[in-house]
Amino acid sequence: MNLEEYKGVYVFAQQVDNEISSIAFELLGKAKDLAKDLNTDVTAVLLGSGVKALADQLAEYGADKVIVVDDPELKDYRTEPYAHALSSVINQYKPEIMLVGATAIGRDLGPRVSARVATGLTADCTVLEIGDFPLQAVPGQEQLHNQLLMTRPAFGGNTIATIACPYNRPQMATVRAGVMQKIDPIKGAKANVEEFNPGFTPDNKYVEILDIVKSVAETVDIMDAKILVSGGRGVGSPENFKILEDLAEVLGGTVSCSRAVVDSGWKPKDLQVGQTGKTVRPNVYFAIGISGAIQHVAGMEESDIIVAINKDADAPIFDVADYGVVGDLNKIVPKLTEALKAEIAAAKA
Amino acid sequence: MKIVVCVKQVPDTAGGVKFNPDGTLDRGAMLTIMNPDDKAGLEAALRLKDQYGAEVTVVTMGLPKAEEVLREAMAMGADKGVLVTDRVLGGADTWATSTTLAGAIRNLEYDLIITGRQAIDGDTAQVGPQISEHLDIPVISYAQDIKIEGDSVVVERQYEDRYHVVKAKMPCLITALSELNEPRYMTPGGIFDAYKQEITVWGRADLKDVDDANLGLKGSPTKIAKASDKVRKGAGEKVSLDPDESVSYIVDKLKVKHVI
Numbered sequence: 001m002n003l004e005e006y007k008g009v010y011v012f013a014q015q016v017d018n019e020i021s022s023i024a025f026e027l028l029g030k031a032k033d034l035a036k037d038l039n040t041d042v043t044a045v046l047l048g049s050g051v052k053a054l055a056d057q058l059a060e061y062g063a064d065k066v067i068v069v070d071d072p073e074l075k076d077y078r079t080e081p082y083a084h085a086l087s088s089v090i091n092q093y094k095p096e097i098m099l100v101g102a103t104a105i106g107r108d109l110g111p112r113v114s115a116r117v118a119t120g121l122t123a124d125c126t127v128l129e130i131g132d133f134p135l136q137a138v139p140g141q142e143q144l145h146n147q148l149l150m151t152r153p154a155f156g157g158n159t160i161a162t163i164a165c166p167y168n169r170p171q172m173a174t175v176r177a178g179v180m181q182k183i184d185p186i187k188g189a190k191a192n193v194e195e196f197n198p199g200f201t202p203d204n205k206y207v208e209i210l211d212i213v214k215s216v217a218e219t220v221d222i223m224d225a226k227i228l229v230s231g232g233r234g235v236g237s238p239e240n241f242k243i244l245e246d247l248a249e250v251l252g253g254t255v256s257c258s259r260a261v262v263d264s265g266w267k268p269k270d271l272q273v274g275q276t277g278k279t280v281r282p283n284v285y286f287a288i289g290i291s292g293a294i295q296h297v298a299g300m301e302e303s304d305i306i307v308a309i310n311k312d313a314d315a316p317i318f319d320v321a322d323y324g325v326v327g328d329l330n331k332i333v334p335k336l337t338e339a340l341k342a343e344i345a346a347a348k349a
Numbered sequence: 350m351k352i353v354v355c356v357k358q359v360p361d362t363a364g365g366v367k368f369n370p371d372g373t374l375d376r377g378a379m380l381t382i383m384n385p386d387d388k389a390g391l392e393a394a395l396r397l398k399d400q401y402g403a404e405v406t407v408v409t410m411g412l413p414k415a416e417e418v419l420r421e422a423m424a425m426g427a428d429k430g431v432l433v434t435d436r437v438l439g440g441a442d443t444w445a446t447s448t449t450l451a452g453a454i455r456n457l458e459y460d461l462i463i464t465g466r467q468a469i470d471g472d473t474a475q476v477g478p479q480i481s482e483h484l485d486i487p488v489i490s491y492a493q494d495i496k497i498e499g500d501s502v503v504v505e506r507q508y509e510d511r512y513h514v515v516k517a518k519m520p521c522l523i524t525a526l527s528e529l530n531e532p533r534y535m536t537p538g539g540i541f542d543a544y545k546q547e548i549t550v551w552g553r554a555d556l557k558d559v560d561d562a563n564l565g566l567k568g569s570p571t572k573i574a575k576a577s578d579k580v581r582k583g584a585g586e587k588v589s590l591d592p593d594e595s596v597s598y599i600v601d602k603l604k605v606k607h608v609i
């Protein structure tokens with residue numbers, strides 16, 4: 001492998017139902033920073049069926065070039081045709097960096113593609129930067145420059161590791177949603193589109209989709225919410241989430257929850273905060289009846305202000321809360337809602 | 350039907366996390382368990398065995414101590430256990446790990462391979478799909494339901510806002526979510542039998558069709574540049590007041606921070 005041949009920062013531009021996922025724009029924002037450091041450009045790889053018209057959106061968010069693989073086999077996500085398309089693009093265009101969102105699609109596609117093109121893949125990165133490997137020069141070992149340094153949490157968020165892929169290309173990473181910043185869109189930007197089709201020959205690896213069942217869409221994505229009112233098992237019942245919803249409504253916030261709540265079937269998975277749910281960083285995070293297992297904390301500890309209400313004074317959530325209140329959520333939350341309502345009304349008057 | 354289940358022995362982070370006085374993780378004080386997603390995968394295999402009849406072989410890669418999770422799996426009802434252990438395999442990233450496990454699985458007959466979605470120590474979710482690539486078979490990740498139909502599997506594959514009902518011809522690899530099921534307990538008779546059975550132990554020489562260049566620390570494309578225990582944000586204030594005072598306390602704080 002001649003590493004010098006590999007150039008450019010590439011982003012897998014995930015789309016679902018021919019709508020580009022927010023993570024694609026986030027990755028483009030980061031890719032622009034990396035490309036600047038490397039003095040190279042940013043390419044988005046758009047796979048799907050009838051998706052060419054989406055390319056300009058990618059240009060608006062920072063793609064210098066868009067490679068489009070448009071084929072009926074790519075209509076709905078299936079591992080094999082997508083892995084074939086993306087690895088063919090990699091083999092043809094030889095990117096030095098390939099970024100993929102750490103979504104339910106990307107965490108399936110990324111490993112399959114990295115194994116096919118025989119390179120490393122770092123999962124669920126939260127920080128990406130260009131630097132040296134090894135970080136400090138070591139006698140007897142060549143220090144390589146302009147490497148992608150990929151930082152990720154492990155151990156349920158308790159450790160962080162910075163990882164490089166010095167001797168293989170592309171350097172591949174999946175990146176957690178909600179962590180990287182999109183650029184302000186450049187209105188009216190037109191994409192420099194290159195169409196590419198590697199050909200698709202269905203074999204045993206092409207699975208058949210028998211049905212697609214969509215869950216009822218929640219009105220707000222918890223990752224976009226400025227105020228989250230999050231409930232745990234301590235809320236006691238699905239009905240009792242009403243008091244959290246009332247609080248959220250007063251503040252213009254959104255209700256989210258812990259894994260225990262999803263596992264109990266009280267709330268859908270897309271409201272789950274944590275290691276196996278979503279990473280959120282709202283202005284205010286209310287943790288109500290949430291004990292604060294590290295897997296949960298990993299998904300919310302970057303919130304600006306954390307307010308915890310829990311009857312157990314020893315609950316680990318108090319270790320990360322800015323303002324912790326030991327007490328009965330059933331008594332406190334409804335009163336808090338009323339008090340805030342009065343405050344807000346008074347402020348308006 | 351023959352089912353291979355891959356399991357990993359991991360430190361128990363759920364509820365049992367211990368910290369050193371300086372706030373770093375005290376790994377020595379933590380117990381090891383069978384990785385939860387893997388246990389769900391094993392349970393799924395055992396249910397298929399109960400329903401359709403199957404031979405379930407559990408494979409793990411790790412230190413000799415990882416035999417414990419194989420014994421546990423056999424006490425739950427798995428038929429055979431294979432421990433892949435060798436110094437030259439240590440320090441493997443997901444590429445080298447998946448290469449190793451694929452090399453072991455090539456020695457086995459299988460219609461279905463089930464892995465957990467991800468392990469709670471590394472959290473990568475990469476090894477399952479990478480094994481499928483090395484073995485050139487289809488993968489269905491994030492399974493929330495598994496059924497057998499003739500020579501195919503029909504799986505509910507979870508996404509953020511939907512699931513796909515996906516059909517694949519066997520052999521096929523499936524990665525299981527811990528939400529898939531509630532794993533059964535070991536039975537006393539099962540535990541007794543598990544310790545009577547032989548466990549197959551394989552080293553480097555037993556791996557089929559793998560290149561030394563792709564194994565262990567040296568064969569891992571990803572290299573750790575730096576690792577550290579995360580320095581957590583310190584705790585803020587904690588108050589224990591009556592409900593009305595608690596409410597005033599929170600309202601005051603939200604005012605000070607200009608939230609309201």
